């Protein structure tokens with residue numbers, strides 16, 4: 001088979017037309033992607049698969065408003081952070097004494113290496129079973145959620161529960177049992193136990209849709225060796241800095257348009273100074289940014305009037321996330337009879353339809369260029385289409401999931417660490433779920449001081465807290481200082497915003513690029529930005545370059561990493577004063 005090679009962003013063809021993997025699609029422009037599907041999905045879960053999704057549905061904070069784009073802002077940040085791992089079970093005891101030994105007050109004093117070693121910290125004979133673990137019952141949890149009103153602020157509920165039950169406790173959500181871990185040391189142990197194919201919490205409704213419509217799974221929903229294969233194909237152009245940096249021009253164009261839009265909004269509806277609904281604007285920015293990278297096309301989100309088609313696409317994304325939480329509350333056999341399920345399927349249909357149109361458009365463009373004997377240039381999608389590694393349907397499945405993963409996480413990150421940021425905390429919830437034991441290898445070590453049934457799958461859900469931590473010392477910037485006195489007290493697993501290990505965020509580099517470009521350019525392009533009552537970045541941010549962050553209500557801090565700077569993004573609440 002003739003090949004095409006990629007040199008930087010330029011594709012150089014050794015041969016024409018037939019150099020494509022999906023040559024049928026490319027040589028017959030009208031071919032619909034869904035017709036090329038040859039994928040089969042063998043991973044089907046047994047047992048209480050729906051539990052984890054049920055949980056993250058319950059735990060997801062969600063604002064429901066007229067604008068559906070707001071509905072999904074909180075959801076994916078949670079669901080993306082679900083990953084899975086399995087632990088080998090042992091019948092051991094002693095959790096109370098062990099958790100006392102891991103009192104948060106002592107975290108800073110515990111050597112990190114020791115913390116990473118299960119046996120040294122926990123003591124093999126000090127473990128208890130799941131049954132021995134304390135925590136609220138299902139009824140108590142319902143009381144907290146709906147009577148005490150923590151449904152919208154479940155992170156806060158976890159904070160309260162950690163005060164009552166200590167750093168390790170069990171919560172019940174119907175059939176689902178969740179182990180909450182509120183200790184950076186133990187979190188480190190959990191995260192370091194990942195095997196070859198870590199799995200995140202199953203998403204049976206997402207997977208069910210794909211099977212119903214014969215669509216391919218993407219990196220979010222795929223598991224095992226198939227997941228690994230997908231990641232190995234998607235990773236290089238998403239994570240390697242040399243490739244990611246080539247998206248800078250594309251993203252910069254979106255940033256330019258964002259700044260224009262922000263200025264226009266300030267003039268037309270903000271008395272010359274204010275952006276009233278910043279969350280929605282950041283959402284649109286993230287959407288436009290990720291679409292421009294993935295589909296190599298602009299969606300018009302930065303226009304004064306957003307195209308109807310784009311608006312409908314955004315609404316469908318919000319609708320899908322919203323209904324995701326509803327559908328999962330019901331047993332799977334009832335789904336076909338639910339109105340919500342039908343709407344859920346319709347929303348997915350629309351997402352796949354639009355994504356398919358965009359992919360087909362790109363195929364046609366490539367074809368045209370090939371027929372005209374032009375060099376085919378392009379970025380992510382072009383590369384995937386030409387790389388001969390995935391079928392068109394697989395590309396569609398992956399691109400659609402990347403898009404969903406990349407929208408609200410990015411937009412939410414600008415506003416999440418609301419100012420001031422005295423401390424950061426992280427909780428991990430573990431969802432034990434039964435799984436076919438032959439599918440994944442067992443872990444040799446038990447990372448936590450409790451036992452779980454053999455073949456238990458643990459999905460993790462991370463929560464980040466910016467106000468009640470013992471992992472970070474209280475400060476207003478000192479934690480970013482290199483070599484500072486308190487540096488040793490910062491636990492490396494106190495904050496892992498992009499996850500950890502081989503199943504960590506696929507879009508991390510792109511997300512960082514988007515955030516850094518936006519921040520630095522808002523700072524340098526918007527008049528009077530110095531007067532903002534929130535975090536300002538004094539110098540253009542460049543990787544590894546030292547820069548000064550000026551905090552109008554706090555201090556000045558020097559940081560040497562953009563990833564750290566990103567956490568300082570404080571465009572507060574829903575209003576941006578610039």
Ligand code: HEM
Nearest residue numbers: 080081083405406409410413498499500504505506507511
């Ligand atoms: C600030 C923005 C973002 C944050 C904070 C974030 C965070 C995360 C986290 C915590 C995970 C789970 C990692 C783990 O389980 O260990 C994840 C997974 C993922 N993220 Fe992101 N993400 C962001 C942006 C993006 C973007 C822009 C994309 C797409 C280009 C993306 C695509 C994905 C995908 C596909 C996964 C699933 C990976 C897998 O299961 O193999 N993310 N993200």
